[in-house]
Amino acid sequence: MNVSVSRETMDRLAAYEALIQRWNPRINLVAPASLLQLRDRHIEDCLQISQLVAPEAGLWADFGSGGGLPGLVLAIANADSRTRFLLVESDQRKATFLRTVIRELGLQNATVKTARIEEIDPLNAAYISARALAPLPRLMPYLERHMSADGQAWLMKGQRWQSELTEAQENWRFNAKVHPSSTQDGAAILEISGVSHV
């Protein structure tokens, strides 16, 4: 593991990995071909966010959590902070998986909402994250609706991040800081704040 984390976090991440391995044949939480590189390809990818930000309090909403990437990884890595993690996932079976992990790992700081992001009441979240959910222009309305005025979004984007950014800037005003990914060539984590419609 390239990122330094506590013993308890390591144990919980290992238990989380084992649950993904067990459930994946039934509900396809990650691409089956990437199952063998769960730690390198998925978990370390998500842990990059906890190297960039140490949330102390408030609500962290993770949109389209799927198997819990990055929401559950961040809840595990920040188990001692007062930040509450809300995983929003529309797929019933994936939401059941997320609740199972939370229960089996004894995570006190995470809950799941089985719903579509665009249909829930505004969350006023201090932090928002999303990975592999939608191109940036489609994420912007979610940020406008659910992020607090001084909130930050941490969006994990693939190699097309630059064109997504340019396209989003046509209709939205926002601050963007680009953190190049250390796990995937050409990918980036976009830190977005101050969102308003043009």
Ligand SMILES: C[S@@+](CC[C@H](N)C(=O)[O-])C[C@H]1O[C@@H](n2cnc3c(N)ncnc32)[C@H](O)[C@@H]1O
């Ligand atoms: C491609 S998966 C990515 C999952 C995870 N973030 C990851 O990186 O592995 C996208 C997930 O978002 C969920 N999703 C898509 N649109 C959604 C919406 N409007 N509201 C809530 N969940 C949504 C899907 O059910 C799916 O689990």
